[in-house]
Amino acid sequence: MSIDTNADQTAILKQKELTELILRNASWLAFPATEWEAQTLREVLLLPRVIVTRPPEEQLLAAEMVPYDCHANCSRQEANDPERTSRHVCGWIIDSSDLILHSVVEMSGQWLCLTPQLVPGPRHFEFIPDPLIEWRDTDDGSARDAIREGMPLPHALRKYPERHIRMRDELLRLVASGTSVIDARDEVDATLGAELRRMGPI
Structure with missing residues (x-):
C-alpha cells in the first residue's frame, strides 16, 4: 500500500x-x-448594504488569490483588470x-469576494461598503494601512x-495548559462563544 505523502503534507500545512x-483572529478581536x-x-x-457573492474556491486559487489577504487580492484585481471594470471596495462584513x-x-455591478477561506463560509453574505475608508502607505512604504x-x-x-477579550484570555489559558489551539478554539466557542451569540447580533 502506498502512502500519499503529498496529501499528508498538505493536511499538516492546512492545520x-x-x-x-485562530491565534491571529483571537488577538485581532481582543484590543x-x-x-x-x-x-x-x-x-x-x-x-447601505449590498449582497456579495463568493466564487468557487478552486476558481479563486487558480486566479492566484491568496487566502485571508482580501485587501491585497482586491487591490491587485483592480490594478490588473485590462477592461478596467473592477473596483476595490473596502468595508465591513456583518x-x-x-x-x-x-x-x-x-465588477460591472456585481459584488464579488475574491479571497479563499480555510474555513468554508456562506456563498453569499451582507457587506457594508464604507466610503470613508482610505489606504495610506506606511512611513517605510512596506505596507498600507486602512x-x-x-x-x-x-x-x-x-x-x-469585553467578551472578545475574555475569549482570547481563555483560549490562551487552555493552550498554556496543553490543549491544542484547535481544540481550545472549539471549547471557547462552545462556552463563551455561545454566550456571546445569545447576546444578540448587531
Whole structure:
C-alpha cells in the first residue's frame, strides 16, 4: 500500500495555517474598547448594504488569490483588470455582533469576494461598503494601512468588546495548559462563544 505523502503534507500545512489563523483572529478581536470604536460602529450600521457573492474556491486559487489577504487580492484585481471594470471596495462584513474589516470587488455591478477561506463560509453574505475608508502607505512604504477619518482601523468593530477579550484570555489559558489551539478554539466557542451569540447580533 502506498502512502500519499503529498496529501499528508498538505493536511499538516492546512492545520498549521488554521492554528495560526485562530491565534491571529483571537488577538485581532481582543484590543481594548474605546468610545471611538462604539461611535464608528453606530455610524457604519447606518450605511447601505449590498449582497456579495463568493466564487468557487478552486476558481479563486487558480486566479492566484491568496487566502485571508482580501485587501491585497482586491487591490491587485483592480490594478490588473485590462477592461478596467473592477473596483476595490473596502468595508465591513456583518458577523453576528461584530463588523469585520474586509475588501471586495465591484465588477460591472456585481459584488464579488475574491479571497479563499480555510474555513468554508456562506456563498453569499451582507457587506457594508464604507466610503470613508482610505489606504495610506506606511512611513517605510512596506505596507498600507486602512484609515477612516484620520484614524487607523482595527480589524473589527465590536458590539461586545469585553467578551472578545475574555475569549482570547481563555483560549490562551487552555493552550498554556496543553490543549491544542484547535481544540481550545472549539471549547471557547462552545462556552463563551455561545454566550456571546445569545447576546444578540448587531
